[in-house]
Amino acid sequence: MHFTPWRHVLFAINPPTALSVSSPSDSERHRHSKTEARVQEKQAPPQLPIQSSSPPNQSPPLPPLAPRELPAVGPSETGAGSGALGSAGEMMAAAAEEVPRAPGRWTGIDVASRKAEEAAMRRYDAASWLRRTVGVVCARDLPDEPSEEEFRLGLRNGIVLCNALNKVQPGAIPKVVEAPSDAAGLMDGSALCAYQYFENLRNFLVVVEDLGLPTFEVSDLEKGGKGVRVVDCVLAVKSLSESNKIGRQASCKYGGILKPLTSRKYFILKNTDAFMNKIIKGHSAELIQNGFSEEQNIATDFSIDSNGMTTSDSLSILLRTVLLDKKPEEVPLIVESLLSKVIQEYVQHIANQNVADEEEQKLLNMKEHLSHVVVNDDDATKQFQLEALTNFDLQHKQIQELKGVLSFVKSAMEQLRLQYSEEFTKLGKHLYTLSNAASGYHKVLEENRKLYNQIQDLKGNIRVYCRVRPFLPGQLSLSSSVAGTEERTITINTLTKYGKNGHKSFSFNKVFGPASTQEEVFSDMQPLIRSVLDGFNVCIFAYGQTGSGKTYTMSGPKVLTEESLGVNYRALNDLFNIQTQRKGTINYEISVQMIEIYNEQVRDLLQDGGNRRYPFPLIVCFCTSRTYLFSWRNIKISLFSFLS
Numbered sequence: 267m268h269f270t271p272w273r274h275v276l277f278a279i280n281p282p283t284a285l286s287v288s289s290p291s292d293s294e295r296h297r298h299s300k301t302e303a304r305v306q307e308k309q310a311p312p313q314l315p316i317q318s319s320s321p322p323n324q325s326p327p328l329p330p331l332a333p334r335e336l337p338a339v340g341p342s343e344t345g346a347g348s349g350a351l352g353s354a355g356e357m358m359a360a361a362a363e364e365v366p367r368a369p370g371r372w373t374g375i376d377v378a379s380r381k382a383e384e385a386a387m388r389r390y391d392a393a394s395w396l397r398r399t400v401g402v403v404c405a406r407d408l409p410d411e412p413s414e415e416e417f418r419l420g421l422r423n424g425i426v427l428c429n430a431l432n433k434v435q436p437g438a439i440p441k442v443v444e445a446p447s448d449a450a451g452l453m454d455g456s457a458l459c460a461y462q463y464f465e466n467l468r469n470f471l472v473v474v475e476d477l478g479l480p481t482f483e484v485s486d487l488e489k490g491g492k493g494v495r496v497v498d499c500v501l502a503v504k505s506l507s508e509s510n511k512i513g514r515q516a517s518c519k520y521g522g523i524l525k526p527l528t529s530r531k532y533f534i535l536k537n538t539d540a541f542m543n544k545i546i547k548g549h550s551a552e553l554i555q556n557g558f559s560e561e562q563n564i565a566t567d568f569s570i571d572s573n574g575m576t577t578s579d580s581l582s583i584l585l586r587t588v589l590l591d592k593k594p595e596e597v598p599l600i601v602e603s604l605l606s607k608v609i610q611e612y613v614q615h616i617a618n619q620n621v622a623d624e625e626e627q628k629l630l631n632m633k634e635h636l637s638h639v640v641v642n643d644d645d646a647t648k649q650f651q652l653e654a655l656t657n658f659d660l661q662h663k664q665i666q667e668l669k670g671v672l673s674f675v676k677s678a679m680e681q682l683r684l685q686y687s688e689e690f691t692k693l694g695k696h697l698y699t700l701s702n703a704a705s706g707y708h709k710v711l712e713e714n715r716k717l718y719n720q721i722q723d724l725k726g727n728i729r730v731y732c733r734v735r736p737f738l739p740g741q742l743s744l745s746s747s748v749a750g751t752e753e754r755t756i757t758i759n760t761l762t763k764y765g766k767n768g769h770k771s772f773s774f775n776k777v778f779g780p781a782s783t784q785e786e787v788f789s790d791m792q793p794l795i796r797s798v799l800d801g802f803n804v805c806i807f808a809y810g811q812t813g814s815g816k817t818y819t820m821s822g823p824k825v826l827t828e829e830s831l832g833v834n835y836r837a838l839n840d841l842f843n844i845q846t847q848r849k850g851t852i853n854y855e856i857s858v859q860m861i862e863i864y865n866e867q868v869r870d871l872l873q874d875g876g877n878r879r880y881p882f883p884l885i886v887c888f889c890t891s892r893t894y895l896f897s898w899r900n901i902k903i904s905l906f907s908f909l910s
């Protein structure tokens with residue numbers, strides 16, 4: 267709870283002697299103020315708190331008061347800036363501010379002079395108290411009557427402040443960073459580095475703030491800082507010290523009511539009476555500080571606390587006490603100021619009360635919710651347990667089912683594995699059999715081939731067949747020279763030397779009569795043709811006179827039918843069919859060349875229209891490893907040679 271506007275009272279209660287000094291020098295003003303303060307200090311009770319003041323540039327000019335206008339307060343309160351004014355005095359000052367100023371009685375120079383003098387007096391008072399508190403050794407850098415610069419340098423390292431505060435509140439600052447012993451000759455505490463200064467000052471300011479005293483910034487101890495705030499703080503600590511000496515928690519005029527170090531929630535008020543008691547107590551303390559008797563103040567407190575008087579009664583007593591010795595013209599202003607303060611405190615209290623009501627409502631809601639939870643806790647627990655058991659049984663049942671399914675799947679998989687193993691074993695056996703069969707097949711095939719070719723060799727590598735063509739249409743069959751044919755023999759009618767009919771017989775591998783077909787002729791040659799696919803060279807040619815049927819036998823008639831196809835067509839068809847049958851095992855490359863030998867000239871019948879003549883003799887052609895089909899006059903040759 268702050269009473270900042272009441273600080274203006276300092277100027278109103280200054281002694282008129284200070285007002286008579288017009289623009290004195292600083293030293294003169296200091297000396298004058300100091301002398302005045304010394305006199306006042308001797309007369310003032312040491313326990314009186316000190317009233318701080320606003321910075322000179324913020325303080326409005328106040329009209330001077332005659333000595334008879336001053337309240338009956340101690341000399342220290344009336345000193346420039348060092349007075350410990352109470353609420354009554356402040357109220358009076360506030361009232362005095364509103365008093366119409368007499369023209370010509372107050373000038374700007376007087377105001378500035380009085381402010382400077384007041385500041386100096388307050389600084390002297392603070393320095394003097396610090397020196398007395400910590401001792402002249404510790405405060406060697408702080409003169410008894412320091413200038414602003416000396417005051418700043420003396421307190422810059424925070425040692426004096428911390429030690430002084432520890433004197434007032436023992437143990438408030440457990441650790442004070444002291445200056446090194448060899449730093450005595452150093453100026454303005456510069457032996458310590460900046461952060462050590464800061465640590466002392468920070469600890470000091472933290473404790474001061476916890477005490478509810480006015481604080482300052484660390485920068486206020488630097489050049490350009492607001493030294494008046496430091497003075498206010500020191501005087502507030504002094505006020506606390508003096509209050510402690512009289513065994514009473516002082517009401518601080520420098521920023522609020524002193525708070526205990528262990529709690530920062532001092533301003534939380536719970537009801538109107540407590541709120542009013544607080545105000546009244548605060549004002550009562552101020553009354554004491556402004557000259558009212560302590561007994562009177564105690565009586566006031568006692569009447570409020572013990573007799574349970576109402577708020578209006580308390581206010582009445584307070585007003586009567588405050589206005590007891592006031593002039594009639596001062597009463598309205600004092601009452602107005604007091605009411606303004608009461609309204610301000612009441613508004614603050616209502617705000618706090620609203621916040622408290624909201625918090626309380628939240629707590630009630632939370633309690634109701636918790637009670638609802640507690641009341642239904644048993645049912646909810648039972649329901650939860652029942653659901654948990656049900657879920658457990660269901661899950662257990664599902665797990666058992668899954669185990670059964672898993673067992674079934676395992677057995678099925680095992681059966682499948684056994685079946686697969688058996689099938690694999692069977693397949694292996696079959697493959698082994700097939701492999702053996704294939705191997706045997708190749709062996710048998712090879713053996714058959716050998717046997718086959720052996721048979722062909724036994725039949726003869728050179729075979730001679732004889733075919734007799736039938737009579738052509740229009741030819742007389744009585745003139746045939748063939749007397750008869752057997753399988754391997756043909757008998758020819760011949761004329762003897764003496765004109766008698768004779769017979770000659772000729773033996774061949776086989777004799778085909780006039781009724782033989784093309785198929786019968788080829789069937790006896792077919793085994794030789796297949797020998798070509800086993801790598802044997804085969805040559806088939808026909809020999810005979812003109813018109814004997816060579817072309818018919820080798821190629822067929824002009825109009826070909828399936829039955830009339832000759833040896834060449836049938837041989838090639840047979841070769842291509844065998845190639846197709848053995849396609850998966852043997853690849854055959856087949857080429858065909860057709861030549862004609864006529865009048866001892868070899869002609870290629872498949873190139874250049876059959877006009878290309880070969881310069882090499884016929885025997886060379888037989889040595890080539892290719893398939894040949896020769897047509898020679900009266901010799902029709904089929905030569906088949908395959909390389910596989």
Ligand SMILES: Nc1ncnc2c1ncn2[C@@H]1O[C@H](COP(=O)(O)OP(=O)(O)OP(=O)(O)O)[C@@H](O)[C@H]1O
Nearest residue numbers: 735736738811812813814815816817818819823900
């Ligand atoms: N086995 C047969 N059956 C029926 N007709 C045949 C038979 N052999 C030959 N001929 C016929 O006899 C005629 C003469 O046959 P082909 O032309 O084959 O004789 P060639 O020996 O080739 O004669 P050339 O040497 O003059 O070429 C043809 O008209 C042919 O149709």
